[in-house]
Amino acid sequence: MVDATDRAVFGNPGDGIGYEPTYSGVTSLFRRPYSRDLTGVDITAWGIPYDLSVTNRPGCRLGPRAIRAASTNLAWDGGPWPWGFDPFERLRMVDYGDCSFDPGFPMQVMDRIEAEARAILSSGTFLLTMGGDHSVTYPVLKAQADRHGPLSLIQIDAHCDTWSESPRRLDHGSMFYHAVQDGILAPERSIQVGLRTMNTSTHGFTQLDAEWVHENGIAATVSRIQAVVGAAPAYLTFDIDALDPAFAPGTGTPVCGGLATWQAQALIRRLGGLSLVGADLVEVSPPFDHAEITALAGASLLMDMVCLLASKDSTAR
8 A cells, every 4th residue: 555645745746636634644735745846846836824914804824724724625536626637647736835924024024925936936837825915915916027027917806905095005905006006017907806895996907896797607707807818917816705705704804795606616717718827815814714614715716726727728827
C-alpha cells in the first residue's frame, strides 16, 4: 500500500489529486505540496491573512487557513464535478503559504504584500490568492499591472469598493477607486457583478447588480462580461459576500439578496476564453461561519478557477 498521507509535505506538484483522509494531515489548498520553489509551476496558491481595513466584522485574517481546511473535501480521486478531469494532471500547482508582514507596522503591510506578489509573479506562475479582506487585492493588482499594463477587472461582489475618499486611506471599500486613479485598472474594460449597494458614481465600470443576474441568468451575465472585457489581460476577484448570507454567513459585511453558490460556480465555469492573468477570493471570516459552509464555498470557487485554467479552451496566463 502506498503511503498517501501529508501530500502537502511529501507530494509532487505534478501529481494528480490522489487520496488522503479529509480529517487528517497538513491542510494545504487541495493538498498541493507546500513549496517556494516555483520552477515549472503553473499555479501558485498564496494566502494573505490580513483584515486591518475591514469596516464591519473582523476575522477574515483567518480565511486562508479555513479555506485550506475546507478544501480537503474537494481533493478526491477522479477530479471535481462537473469538469470531468483532474486539473492537477494538467497543471503543476503548489501552495506557497502565507504572506509575511508585521501588523504592528500597518502602513508597511501593503508594500510588503506587493513585494511578495512581485517575487512570486517573476517566476511566470499564475497567482491564485486567498484573503484576507478585499484591500489586499490592490497591491496584487499593482504587481500584476507592472507586468501587463492597466488591467480589466472582473469583480464579483456585493459592494462596488469604489467609494472615493480624501485623504487617501487603507480601506476595503475604496481600493478600486484608487486603482483607477492610479492607472492600474481600465474601468471601461472592467465589470462588477452581483452588486447590492449604492454608489453615486460608477467611475466608468460596467455594473450588473444581483437583481440583473437573477432576472437575466448566468448565460447573459457571462456574455456581458465577455463583451466588456474582450481579449484584454483580466484579473478575477471574488468577494465571498457576493453570495447571499444564506450561502455564506461567514463574512464581514453580509448583504441579503445575493447569488446562490450554484450561480457563482456556474458563472466562473463559463469564463473560458478570457485572458486571465490572476485571481483571488477574499473576505471569508470563519468566526461568523457555520459548519464551514462559507469556507467550503470559497474553496469550491477556487477549485472552479483552477479547473477553468486547466480547461482546454482557456487562454489564461
